[in-house]
Amino acid sequence: MLAKCLRCVSFSAKSWYVLFAFLSFQTAFADGPQSTPSIFAPTSTPAHEIYDLSLFVLTITGAIFVVVAGLLAFVIFRYRQRGPDDITEPAQIYGSNQVELAWTVIPVLIVVVLFLTTARMIFAIQDAPPPKTALDVTVVGHQFWWEFNYPKLGIHAVNELHVPLSNTEAPTPTYLKLLSADVIHSFWVPQLAGKTDLLPNNVNGMWIDPLHTGMYVGQCAQFCGVQHAKMLLRVYVDTPEQFAAWVKNQQQPAVSDESVAAGRHVFETQSCMNCHTIQGTAATGRFGPDLTHLMSRDTLASGAMDNTKENLREWIRHPDTFKEGALMPAMQLNDQQLDQVTAYLATLK
Amino acid sequence: MADSTYPIPGSVEAAPRRWSQADILAWLNSWVTTVDHKKLGILYMLYAIFFLLVGGAEAIAIRIQLIQPNMHFISPQVFNRLFTMHGTTMVFLVGMTYIFGFANYLIPLMIGARDMAFPRLNAFSFWMTFFGGLLLYYSFIGGGGLFGAGNAPDTMWWAYAPLTERAFSPGHAPDYWALSLIVTGFGTIGASVNVIATAFCMRCKGMTVMRLPLLVWINVVASGLALITITPLTAAQIMLLIDRYLGGHFFDTQAGGSAMIWAHFFWIFGHPEVYVLVLPAFAIASEVIPVFSRKAIFGYPVMVAASVGIAFVSLGVWAHHMFTIGMTSVGNAFFVLSTMLVGIPTSMKIFNWLATMWGGKIRFATPMLFCTAFVVQFLLAGLTGIMLSIAPWNWQLHNSYFVIAHFHYILVGAIVFCIFGGIYYWYPKVTGRMLSEKLGKWHFWLFFIGFHVTFDIMHIPGLLGMPRSIYTYEANRGWGTLNMIVSIGGLIQAIAVLIFAVNLIWSYFKGKEAGNDPWDAWTLEWSTPSPPPAYNFATDPVATSRRPLWDLKHPDDPDWKYE
Amino acid sequence: MSTVAVAHAEAEQPWVLPSKGRVAMFCLIIAESAIFTIFVVAYVYNIGRSLYGPTPSQVLDIPLFNTVCLLSSSLTIWLAERAIEHGKVKVFGLWWALTWVLGAIFLVGTGVEWYKLIYHDGLTISTNLFGTTFYSLVGLHASHVILGLTALLIVLLFTITGHVRQEHAERIQVLALYWHFVDAVWIIVFTVVYIIGR
Secondary structure: OHHHHHHHHHHHHHHHHHHHHHHHOHHHHOOOOOOOOOOOOOOEHHHHHHHHHHHHHHHHHHHHHHHHHHHHHHHHHHOEOOOOOOOOOOOOOOOOHHHHHHHHHHHHHHHHHHHHHHHHHHHHHHOOOOOOOOEEEEEEEEOOEEEEEEOOOOEEEEOEEEEEOOOOOOOOOEEEEEEEOOOOEEEEOOOOOOOEEEEOOEOEEEEEOEOOOEEEEEEEOOOOOOOHHHOEEEEEEEOHHHHHHHHHHHHOOOOOOHHHHHHHHHHHHOOHHHOOEOOOOOOEOOOOOOOOOHHHOOEEOOOOEEOOHHHHHHHHHOHHHOOOOOOOOOOOOOHHHHHHHHHHHOOOO | OOOOOOOOOOOOOOOOOOOOHHHHHHHHHHHHOOOOHHHHHHHHHHHHHHHHHHHHHHHHHHHHHOOOOOOOOOOHHHHHHHHHHHHHHHHHHHHHHHHHHHHHHHHHHHHOOOOOOOHHHHHHHHHHHHHHHHHHHHHHHOOOOHHHOOOOOOOOOOOOOOOOOOOOOOOOHHHHHHHHHHHHHHHHHHHHHHHHHHHHHOOOEOOOHHHOOHHHHHHHHHHHHHHHHHHHHHHHHHHHHHHHHOOOOOOOHHHOOOOHHHHHHHHHHHHHHHHHHHHHHHHHHHHHHHHHHOOOOOOHHHHHHHHHHHHHHHOOOHHHHOOOOOOOHHHHHHHHHHHHHHHHHHHHHHHHHHHHHOOOOEOOOHHHHHHHHHHHHHHHHHHHHHHHHOHHHHHHHOOEHHHHHHHHHHHHHHHHHHHHHHHHHHHHHHHOEOOOHHHHHHHHHHHHHHHHHHHHHOHHHHHOOOEOOOOOOOHHHOOHHHHHHHHHHHHHHHHHHHHHHHHHHHHHHHOOEOOOOOOOOOOHHHHOOOOOOOOOOOOOOEOOOOOHHHHHHOOOOOHHHOO | OOOOOOOHHHHHOOOOOOOHHHHHHHHHHHHHHHHHHHHHHHHHHOOOOOOOOOOHHHHOOOOHHHHHHHHHHHHHHHHHHHHHHOOOHHHHHHHHHHHHHHHHHHHHHHHHHHHHHHHHOOOOOOOOHHHHHHHHHHHHHHHHHHHHHHHHHHHHHHHHOOOOOHHHHHHHHHHHHHHHHHHHHHHHHHHHHHHHOO
16 A cells, blocks of 8 residues: 555655756657747856756755655545445544644744745846946837847847857946836747836836857747747847847848839838838838848747748739738739849848 | 316326417526525626626737737737736625525525525526626727727736826726725625524524534634624725725825835735635535545534634735735734745645545545645645745745636635536536536546646746746746646636536436435535425424434434534 | 425524625625726726816715715615614604605715806816716716605505505615615715816
8 A cells, every 4th residue: 555655755756857857858749940949048147046946946845746746645645534334434524733733833933944945036037237348239129020229230130039159258238228118018939038018108128148059939828919920039148259240231221222222212102101111211111010120030910920032022923821900901913023122121231 | 078178087188388488587587586595696697607707818819918928919018918807706796606506505404494594685686796797898889989898907816006096007907906806795795694694594494503514604703703804905996996086095105105004905905806716616625525435524613713723814915915015024924924824724724625535435526526626726735825825935926827727726626626527516506416427537537737837837937037927028038838738737627517517418408317315425405406496395303413314315424423 | 295304403493594685785795886886997097098178176076965865775774774773654754754854865966067068168078088987977866865865755655645664664674775775875975086087
């Protein structure tokens, strides 16, 4: 009987460890070019700290589970009715003050430990003062895309955030100021940091301190309307050289290629300018994304599809093909206009 | 000379009369105009079970859409309406109604009274709730029509502003949401007032407040909490309607209004609300577990104090739903502490149930199967709740599938399991017939397996970065297989619930006769015939202890010697 | 049968239970307090946050007369309660009618104040945050005054037609409790809107 219970308990304990291993190496099991934003694969300081705290908490809660569930398993086996003739009533125990005290005091102690550890980390992450080497980015959430402004560098990026690599000796974190142009959104790239919400009239802040280069995925994590699901995020952690090159490119005005003048004319006369900006032209609309460096991005429509000419043409023709309910209207262009304007936009590197 | 038309005294009627139209109308009328707490309790439960099936159907549609990435089973607009309606239905039309179903039926019987304190208020409250639900579902045929899911609410069951403001939700979806819940809110207030007044003012002789069955006590606490917590939601909804229709600026950020304040008001309602939902599940377990362990509940005064403690502390934890919204670090730390503190009286209850079973002689009939599973599942849910209370970790887990898994562990794993356990336990009293044990065990095991397949696995996509409220997800995020497993578990649960529905109907006609006290239990409702007559008790009972029937059955060892 | 064995000691003590009307009214008051709390919190939070439009100090005059009337009506209703307790139905009727009149004066006064604010000062519920929160909070209170006056009027009519007797004292006290609550809420609303917020 006891052996059965012990086996049951040790099985549940072992399965926790298997689960940890599974989660930590999840990337090896999933399909496709891997972009699994696992919170157990942190690559940035705040995410690392949260990961360490989570292991500590998991250990404590795991131990509580093993003990209490083990006791329950024991009770179920040991004190079950032994057959339909076993009908004498057991001894009636009404309570015990000592026992009640014991199982109040122990949880209180656990709470004290957990609270103190947690509070310390809240202050460490939330109130961390930005070092002088920090990069400042203002993030503005829109329905359903992201605007990234680098005020000191004069850059207006869209949907794909580039940040420089940091390191533990001389950190160069990126501090994000979070705002919204409409409803509440939430910036979540699990491998880099916990999420923080973007509110329309309340400036929030967060920071990331990426320690490995690469591309990290995330998405909006606060329901913001019909296409909340496709408000995806990409953060590119670049080496200092890569980052400098990217910045230099983003600071240029739009490429002006005479061979696509017809397309540019379509763009300027078909009310695209009302919503979009192209630096160095007359287009200064702010409602939609800045298209100056459209071709420097890997995806379109905030991660909804890959950035190819075919996808771009179809998007302009009928946005609902990719993102039903997106706020860009179908512009009712004919085939010739579509070809021309796509050719024009394809030059905006 | 015996005339064949005269009934012979003592003989059986020759043939049962066929029901005429007048009989059917009279029968319907007796249900529609009833003020009898038993009939109203049954109406509440039928309502709850009906909407459990409807909400479940909505969930199945959601799970089919999410079974693989980039499915086109339903459009994004329909998906958003379905998950909003699923949440709203389950919380308000199932959660808030099962509470009053059990409370209305059982409280007068358990305290030796003939009805609730205010029978007509009871009927009023039920019908307000009924029509509120009808208004909510009427939304499906508004707007663009049924196949686009009409004008059903589509902004999540929390309806965050400013998404619900006119500017971002020009249709009528938020209006249906706000109005129907204001209507059901009146019903909830009326029913809560009734429960409290009944428990304090209608007790039979000898039934002191500390001899009330735990079900009564816990429902009183839940009702008191409901009084304090439902009206903040009503207030917020009135503010939303003022914004939408009278040009108000409560949540209008362009005019200086606040987006955060809706979240605060909503969760000031929302968090105590989940305790209002779960406390009556504790109440059911606290009746079932002692009877099937053959022991009195361990630590009755502590259980009462813990319930009151939970209610009080739960009023101060609401912002743990808002750790990411941008409160100060001190604010966040405060809510971490208060949330952990509410875990203490809750864990005490688990230990008390365990101690009740310890040293007992446990009979695993279907009600006890459900309540035992409840204890384990509630323990797990509490532990994932502790994980979520850790604010920095919450910054990762908030709004992810981990949270959905956690709260479904409570809503299904604790509450629905206890509802099933309670129905198996009291169905014999209500109908006079036992539910089939065989079907019951099929129901239990299928539901248990389906529940764990779905909700154990569901934690993992959350840990792998999958947010909630999304109608589809990218194929390369590694979430596909996990979602498929989750969906399959949902289908298993659906089959189990269908078996339950079959059991309910079949047993009504063919179930074994129950008699007064099929479970050998100890509270006053088991001293009446099954089903009880309209007047409940022929003579007013007198309570001698917390378990009046134990004292009757064990005159040599009565409870009042030890209390 | 459902008779249960009686413990001897308890048979002698009288079995006293609280009055269900009073318990129910307390519960209702708790629920109503919660809704008023939220509107008060919204008002206080939004003090000074209007970006444009009239401010409280510009347009609000302290409604002293109205307040005195409403608070005196608590006194008159208390006197009415004492009268019916002692079976003096005519006296009760007079105090009750006076209560109603004082409440009605308060309501009319509120209407006059709102007329001035809307037509002379241009402050409506949609003007700015102050307008929204002011009319919502004061309006919520006024709607409860209307409900109270309706209930008081019904009792007054029953009194005039001779249906109210001394045995109804308990029920009348329950209704009076509601009226006292409405007055207490006004004290808070008055303090928040006309003193703190101005």
